[in-house]
Amino acid sequence: MFLQVPIFRSFLVTQSPAVHYVETRHLHIAYEQHGPANGEPIILLHGFPYSPRGYDEVAPALAAQGYRVIVPYLRGYGLTRFKHPDTPRSGQQAALAQDLLDLMDALALPQAALCGYDWGGRAACIVAALWPQRVSCLVTGDGYNLQNIPGSIRPLDPETEHRLWYQYYFHTPRGVEGLTDNRRALCELLWRLWSPTWMRNAERYPLSAPAFENADFVEVVIHSYRHRFMYAPGDPALEWIEDALAKQPTIGVPTISLCGADDGVGPAPEHDEDLEHFTGLYERRVLAGVGHNIPEEAPEATIKALLDLLRG
Template sequence: MSNHAPIQYVRTPILNLAYEEHGPITGDPVILLHGFPYSPRAFDEIAPPLAAKGYRVIVPYLRGYGPTRFNSPDTLRSGQQAALAQDLLELMDALSIEQAALCGYDWGGRAACIVAALWPERVRCLVTGDGYNLQNIPRSIRPRAPETEHRLWYQYYFHTPRGVEGLTENRRGVCELLWKLWSPTWANRAERYPLSAPAFDNPDFVDVVIHSYRHRFMYVAGDPALESIEEALTLQPPISVTTISLCGADDGVGPAGEVDDDIEHFTGCYERRMLAGVGHNIPEEAPEATLKALLDLLQR
């Protein structure tokens, strides 16, 4: 049985942005943001219960995913962090949402964290997957510990022409492998993957993904229109809004350490929750814990 709502569209300056909406339009807004390589299906067990409690729940398809399309063929298919944040702000503006609760992980968590850091007045509260998701791009060229480097093989793969070709020809296979590596203990992975995989057939998916993983290592230029945001992010601005960070103990991308290295980036009320038996796809693997975190903040 499917829990997802019909797809709707809103036009922003850059995108014809597809989203799913649950609950009353008059409800307090909650925006749920997926990552790479995922889709709104990550929130199938979270959006309906929130809607049942009277919240207006918006679940967008990020740029390069599903039915979301660029308005112009001339727009750079950027996947840089500033673009994701700008898309979130423009979605809120287009839907006349002055302030929303945000919940995101991976790319979506990055967008949510950036908006919370730079435009805190727009964010009621934040649930972030894996803490402070802002990229420190000036430091990206510094080598990391070997056990960390090997987990980033896919990023280095995408830096090469072979990686572009591989993702183009085998996007479903590549993404399914990442699901397996990143969520090694998730029992429902094989059952859930086919529900998200069609979102990767977007004609801009490869270009956006490749740009994202090259830009964060300074191998390609970003969108000049977003340079002011990127400059602000080099300062690693703190997040002052009330936040709960959810961390999967079995995350195959970057397992969370016992010491919370991100706490220094949060200056407001902040809590970190470790989720045993959970990998990288936090809301889909742990919907009850994700829903509880949101409601704990919303109902304060």
């Protein structure tokens, strides 16, 4: 049975906050910051095809509670830029996790609370699994987000394969051209398909769409969806991380998994199939009437999950 989590009122940002920058080994990472600089840090991570706008109702509410809230643009999005032309425009899961670690190091954060969904949830889950000392707690969209790449050769059930049509599209030259020429229309279609019962797609999508005009967006996205099926090689410097992830390591940090009951990519199953991957404090909350864009569709549930973990 899917339950609607009781939550409290948050508030909406009507204007984007100032963008800050930090330099890591490979990136100039653009990020937004809310709250006091000496507050306990929380990092909020968006997915594909989304942006920091997904946290417009989450970040200021957490900042009002005294937390330092950091919302970066992932590689290939917004004003985040690669420093060198010869750096691989990788979208593989190890690259996203390494970017998160590099961001924390550049900001001198020995530990932070992490919250993410889709690509951002994958980065957060990987850091929690492989570097648990860096993570005070984790809120993950749709549970255990580590890709089982060696297992990707096995076909899934037809219903699931049907929902992954866009990934197979991106495996083809036609898909590359389609994403290049029609990125706004294609990504808007994904928003509607993945959040089919949300009434604010048309209102909110134009706020995130400019982030997809990054010059590296297409290359990073295409590599992400090819690498996960072993159709593209990864960055050799990150191979050791991928080797560790192939073992599907467990996550032991305190975790709440938020799952959308109406998620058009992967609807929450009745049985929690990810339970075995979490060895510490863990809870799954299935959100009625919510699709894939969890923090934007259910900001109050996202805030509550973080505060429940942070306050013990």
